[in-house]
Amino acid sequence: MESRPPNSTDPTAGIDQDQATSARRIQRLSSHLNPPLDGADAEMATALMTCAGRAKIDVDTEKLSNYMRGRYRDVQQGVYDYFNSRPELQTPIEISKDEHRELCMRQLMGLVREAGIRPFRYVVEDPAKYFAILEAVGSVDMSLGIKMGVQFSLWGGSVLNLGTKKHRDKYFEGIDNVEYPGCFAMTELHHGSNVQGIQTVATFDPMKDEFVIETPNDGAIKWWIGNAAVHGKFATVFAKLMLPTHDTKGVSDMGVHAFIVPIRDMKTNKPLPGVQIHDCGHKVGLNGVDNGALRFQSVRIPRDNLLNRFGDVARDGKYTSPLSSINKRFAATLGELVGGRVGLAYSSVGVLKIAVIIAVRYSLLRQQFGPPKQPEISILDYQSQQHKLMPMLASTYAFHFATSHLVDTYAEMKKTHDEELVGDVHALSAGLKAYVTSYTAKSLSTCREACGGHGYAAVNRFGSLRNDHDIFQTFEGDNTVLLQQVAGYLLKQYKEKFHGGTLSVTWNYLRESMNFYLSQPNPVTARWEGQDHLRDPKFQLDAFRYRTSRLLQSVAVRLQKHSKTLGSFGAWNRCLNHLLTLAESHIETVILAKFIDAVRSCPDEKSRAALKLLCDLYAMDRIWNDIGTYRNVDYVAPNKAKAIHKLTEYLCFQVKNIAKEMVDAFDLPDYVTRAPIGMQAAEDAYTVYTQYAGF
Structure with a gap:
């Protein structure tokens, strides 16, 4: 037997041949039973061990909340404070239809005439402030938010946006002080x-x-x-x-x-x-x-x-x-009414925040089962609960920044009347309203289920939130119709791209890169599986944009093919599901881009680290949910798909560790969330809950 250096790692070094043979057999058998970790597994195992032995991210909720709520925090707090000071204007759990209608009118009159909050003044002057008030009012009672929207966004907005000076002079004051309630x-x-x-x-x-x-x-x-x-x-x-x-x-x-x-x-x-x-x-x-x-x-x-x-x-x-x-007059008329869609998308995120706050806080509070002869653990420690709620928490943040961008773009459009912004707001408001309200509707049911039987109690609000929000998917444009508008808009831009036309703001992420995104995937990068690569915003955006590009190109080809035999309407109907998927893919891409921008712009280092964690989870969760598409075109190799799945689970675990701080940063007081199981002080939750039942 050849000599080996004394520091050799060979397990057979220094023993006779028979012993060496036995040792190698044992080693081979051990490797079959416990295979060595591949690159992704090894890195993930190291990360998990490091995370387990390391303090979680330190989140300064005050700084993060200031960054989230921005310059309209005070006006929203004014709405909350007014209704908190007027218990007779707060909506009880059980109330008849007629009583609720009258209460809703008193709430609106009180807001305007007593609290001195005049939302109508901001419809044109400062739309972002108007939408901030609308979100806060909807948190108090969704019926009140809709009634306010009817009065000021729809009835009032139609007078301001479709009328001329004579109409504003005659009706403005009466609409503003609710002397002229309208439809x-x-x-x-x-x-x-x-x-x-x-x-x-x-x-x-x-x-x-x-x-x-x-x-x-x-x-x-x-x-x-x-x-x-x-x-x-x-x-x-x-x-x-x-x-x-x-x-x-x-x-x-x-x-x-x-x-x-x-x-x-x-x-x-x-x-x-x-x-x-x-x-x-x-x-x-x-x-x-x-x-x-x-x-x-x-x-x-x-x-x-x-x-x-x-x-x-x-x-x-x-x-x-x-x-x-x-047709041009009709388009101009409807174009002036997109503010309703902007408001619904923005308000829907507000509803999602309340539901996520309640579900996350309860999941941290509720303990159930655990290792033998050890204390019970919180239900949020279970991977299944993390899988339900942590991507939802990440999506809530993503939607917040995306709809805030929409509101800012809408305000800029109203100020400048720039034609490019008009088209951008139309497509973005249609897409975000459809995508966000559909996601929120599904999430409300998931949150209820995640809270078990206590989520079914009316006092914990999931039922009323779900029922009140459900119609958001229909009014101001049915979601399926709106997604078709987005798809049609993308196809129009696709056509203009190849005829030298200009491209809109929403579309410009493909302005110079269409050929790159439609080229064959790189077989090398398709196998990269390291965390640094998967958590790189460039990889994430490229993956989202690649999917959208492929969907757009393929549906354009299919429409052209089927239109020859079915006509344009028949071809559109034949490709309808494909078109809806295209629209959703595009909107997800825009949401991710705005989330990445928000992470980069965050001035506080600790808040930025927390937001980056949620942004990565949003991206990985969406990629994994559609991993079949990426695998079918070899954009992602099997080993990389496995790494994406493992990273998604790992990120859910990491986000769980800061979930309390992240929902606290939404900065909604207990008297706004109004759910005993979702109280900020966990030790008070069961006491308040039982009091509602008469104990």
Whole structure:
């Protein structure tokens, strides 16, 4: 046997041949039973051991909260303080529909007239401040948030955005102080998303200088109109503008326009002549909002009640517009109403924050099972609970920064009227509203389940949050329809890309990189599995952008192919699921990009480290959820896929260690979250909870 140096690591060194043979067999058998760790496993094992023996990230919740809530923290706190000081205005757990409606109106009047918070002033002057108030109000009672949105965003916003100076001068003060409570009457019984298909008509009568508003059939009844059933005095009614002609047709359809129509007497509150009002009744949620149905029978309004920013009718019946076609006027009209979608996306994140706070705090509080003869452990120590809640916590932060960016972009658009920003806000608001509200709806059920039986108690709010929020997926644009708009927008940009056209802000991440993202994956990087690589923002963004690019290219090819035999509509329907996936992929990419920007911009080092951890979890969780797509095109090799899965679990574990601090940084007081099992002081939770049950 050859000699070996005394420091050799060979286990057979220094023993005879038989012993050496036996030792090698034992070693081989041991390696089969306990295979050596590959690169990813070894690195992960080292990281886990290091983490276990190391103090968790130190999070300064005050600094992180200041960074999160920004310059509108004080105005939100003003909303919270007002309602906390007025217990009679707080919504009880059990309340009838009619009582809830009246309470909701008193809440709105109190906010405006007692607290002196005038949201309407900020709709145009400072939209970001308006949305901050809207989020805070929705935290108090979601019905109040929607009622406020109807009054100021929809009814008031339509007057400001679709009308001209004469309308602002006449109606602003009354809308602002809620002396003129109003409605937004667009949706009809038979038409919701297809606004161009509405059937209500407004025919100009040149003899009396009036418009005649008519509901021609039952399908044209205005339906689900907020504020209509009880409190509304006015309505912005969307109808087809008909002008008399001297030919055989008799009238000319000028397309959908908006009209101010008084619906109730200002003193008696009774419906005005020709206006029929019916109550839409009890709903799944949001019963503090009085949704009603409106039918018009030869209701006459002055010609000046036409909101005439994009189209006007002169005394002699002549029609004028700065826009050349019905389609352009319609697009401009709807484009001015995107603020509602912006508000819903932003408010939905506020709802998600409340649910995540309650679920995380309860999961830290509740102890169950554990190692034999040892104390029970919290349910958040279980990997299954971490898997449910930690990616959700990361997503909540991601959505916060993405919707904050949307609000800032919307405010800039309102200030500058820049055409590129108009297109960007339209696509981004549609996509974020659809994606965020769908995610929040699913998460509310997950949070309830994660809290077991106690999550089913009404006092712990998951039921009311879930029921009130559910409709967010439908109004201001059905989510499936909105995602199709995003997909259509991307396809339009894709076409312009190859015809030398300009590219919008949302699209510009592919401005110079389309060929790179559509090229074959690099077989070397497809196998890289180290943590430094997987947690590199460049890899994460490249992976998201690659997926979007592939989806866009492939759906464009499929649409072209199927349109030859099915026509454009048939081809679109044939590829619909593909198109929806494309839109979601694009929105996820934008969300990740804004999260990465927010991490980099965070001035506090400790907060930045915590946010980076959540950002990595958001990225890894989304990549793993769609790992099949990456594997199918060899973007990710099997070993790398395994490493991504292990890293996702590891990040969930790390985020769990700072979960309490991260939900505390949302800075929502207990009197806002209002769930005993979600109280900040865990030692008080069961005491307060049992008091609600009468103990």
